[in-house]
Amino acid sequence: MFGDLRRFDTGSPWGVDWFREWLDEIFPEPGATDIRAVPRGTYPMINIGRTDDAVRVYVFAAGLTAGDLELSLQDNVLTVRGERNAAADESEGDERRPYFRRERANGGFARSIALPEGLDADRAEARWHHGVFEITLPKREELKPRRIEIQAA
Structure with missing residues (x-):
């Protein structure tokens, strides 16, 4: 029809x-x-938050594993690179696919995000859990807020 x-x-x-x-x-x-x-169409989507101790970056990249993503930090710019390959059912068969609409793009991607000053890149950590990458960038000790005790006169 x-x-x-x-x-x-x-x-x-x-x-x-x-x-x-x-x-x-x-x-x-x-x-x-x-x-x-x-x-x-920006990919991957990213959330950035901060606490008194660190800046946390969440990269939402469903379908990717820890080995599919490359992270680098230079001059307070975090760069996220990777490649999204076609799903198994998309890579097989001829040119005519049984899709009416395809919104998932394939191929390489890269995003660069400027981060605040004062982060300790040497102590940065990254974790992956079900397509969400959490990057923790601790603040340098001298930039963390300190409590000042008030003494009575």
Whole structure:
């Protein structure tokens, strides 16, 4: 009944991608103008938080293992690199796939995030649990908040 369903040709200026971008300009998503907003399709998504002792970075990369991701820190810039390969059912068969829509992109990716000053990169730790990578970057001792005792006169 439907025959061969394929994606629309996005190469022309009147393709679906052009129309979606035009609509996004007219009707932005709520929060898209927020200073913390990232462009659509940014991968992997990242949360960054801090405590008195450390800065914690959470990298959400479902389907990847600890060996699939490379982390580096230089001049307070954390770089996350890796590659997402096609799932087993996507890599087999001919060019015509039984998909009506595919939103999961494959291939290499890299993101760089500026971090605050005063982190001790030598004591950085990274953990992986079910596709969430937690990177802990301790603050240098001299930058941690200290309590000052008040003495009575």
